[in-house]
Amino acid sequence: MEKVMTEKQSAKGWEPKIIAIVCNWCTYAGADLAGISRIQYPPNVRIVRVPCTGRINPFYILKALQEGADGVLVSGCHPGECHYITGNLTARRKFAALKRFLSYIGLEGDRTLFTWVSASEGDRFAQVVRGVTDAVRALGPAQKLVKRI
Amino acid sequence: MENVEKKLREEAKRLLSEKKVDVVVGYEAGTLPLTATPCFITTPEETERLVWNPFCVQNLGKFVHDLLNQHHEAQKRVKPEARRKKVVGVVTRGCTSRSLVIQLQEKQYEREEVVILGVPCGGYVDRKKLSALTGGEEIREGSLQDGRISARTWNGEHQAVLKELLADNCLTCRFNRPVLADIEMGEAATAAEAEREYEAVRAFENLPAEERWAYFEKEMAKCIRCCACRNVCPSCYCRICFAEQSQPQWIGIGSDPSDTQLFQLMRMYHMVGRCVDCGSCVAVCPMGVDLRKFLKKLDSDAFELFGHRAGVALEEPAPLGAYRENDREDFIFDPKSGA
Structure with missing residues (x-):
């Protein structure tokens, strides 16, 4: 079964498609730093910039998965460093509950990942993207919650 | 009484x-x-x-x-x-x-x-348990006395202890x-077995992920998106519900299973620390979707993660509208350790 699956994937040349929802003040700047420092990271992420992680409606994450993302990465400022003081602290609660709930219903935990990357951590951003891409690649294409039309 | x-x-x-x-x-x-x-x-x-x-x-x-x-x-x-x-x-x-x-x-x-x-x-x-007692037959007359329910249908008399039908x-x-x-008013009613509250949730958690997903899929496939659960829920009161929103349109209007799953997922997610387990949604569901299995998990999570029990203290803010500096962070992805 597994072999058939991998064959299918390689035949199609499947590459994980990852949506990275990042905050404007830290992670986006971190990604920018990774870029200007010419740090290589996999081109599998599509970055969506939002003002703050606290602005992210958990529905964005589910909607991304439904519309064909293989994984969703959410990243913002480290706790205590939020541009809006507490945006990421409320976000942390939202995502903790969401991630647990998604695992509960049987969705793979590694499809939705949350992390913090600050503006000075270009290196960490590249590492995160590498890690996330590997994790999602190991899971294979998304099968659950996906709209098939 | x-x-x-x-x-x-x-x-x-x-x-x-x-x-x-x-x-x-x-x-x-x-x-x-x-x-x-x-x-x-x-x-x-x-x-x-x-x-x-x-x-x-x-x-x-x-x-x-x-x-x-x-x-x-x-x-x-x-x-x-x-x-x-x-x-x-x-x-x-x-x-x-x-x-x-x-x-x-x-x-x-x-x-x-x-x-x-x-x-x-x-x-x-529970209406569904009562209906199971009478084999789905129409109840013509019924009475409740001394903790016993008797229901008369066209074909005979059915009796049960009240507790079995709760x-x-x-x-x-x-x-x-x-x-x-x-x-x-009145004296305190007999307490229920509160210590068994999360028994079903724990049992479900221990199943393999594939089985849990299969169960979720099966239950959500029953849902006809009539929104009765939302309409009856005292915690669901948005003037415009995401289910009907058209800009952006969160939920497709077709019959795709993923749309139904998403609707239910999102409605349930709104209940983090807000579900009081009144069972109204389960009672009104015309398709008998097992919503409680999922809602109860959110209830247990809200307690475990944020120490919050829904609607117990007036001064306490809703858990997702508040934060603590030392909230749990074990779900945060660390690229060094892998996950």
Whole structure:
């Protein structure tokens, strides 16, 4: 079964498609730093910039998965460093509950990942993207919650 | 139960004749045997219609919110000097009181706008269990005496102990008394087995992920998206629900299973620390979707992660609207360790 699956994937040349929802003040700047420092990271992420992680409606994450993302990465400022003081602290609660709930219903935990990357951590951003891409690649294409039309 | 009912009518009558409340939201006998239905009492004479028995199912918090919300909207079109307050009296059991607390926490209305008539509750009868007892046959007559229910159908008499017919959420309820009440009546009802509250959740958690997903898929496939669960839920009161929003359109209007799954997922996710386990959504679901298995998990998570039990303390903010500096962070992805 597994072999058939991998064959299918390689035949199609499947590459994980990852949506990275990042905050404007830290992670986006971190990604920018990774870029200007010419740090290589996999081109599998599509970055969506939002003002703050606290602005992210958990529905964005589910909607991304439904519309064909293989994984969703959410990243913002480290706790205590939020541009809006507490945006990421409320976000942390939202995502903790969401991630647990998604695992509960049987969705793979590694499809939705949350992390913090600050503006000075270009290196960490590249590492995160590498890690996330590997994790999602190991899971294979998304099968659950996906709209098939 | 008898004297609670009597006291309830007296209190409602007094409140209405003294003009302390404009309307009392309560239950009256339903049109079918062994049922009760929500009712709105506006005159002292009508209070005789009020009943309190194990057939009162629905969480009345929904009506309180709707009445007050409509009133607030209507008052916007009135000159400031002519504006008046509306006060709603509400027959309140444990779960209803928690819903009211949630609505008060979320500043939906003022505390003075509700008069809470607290009643003890030992659980309500699950219609589906009752229907299973009679084999789905129509009940022509029914009675409840000394904790035994008897239901007569065209083909014979069916009997059962009340406890066997109680809804699942009532069996493990820890709120037999209202958490908030202006007038309390009756003695405390017998407590349920609260320690078994999360038994089903724990059992489900231990299944392999594929089985859990298969179960979720199977349950959600039943859903016809009639939104009865949302309409009956006292914690669901957005003016425009995401389910009907068209800009952006969160939920596709077609019959794709993923749209239904997403609708349910998102509706349930809104219940983190806000679900009081009143069982109204399960009771009204025409397709018998096992919503409780998922909602209970959110309830248990809210307690585990944030130490929050829905609608217990007025001063405590909703868990997802608050934070602590030392909230748990074990789910944060660390690229060094891999996951």
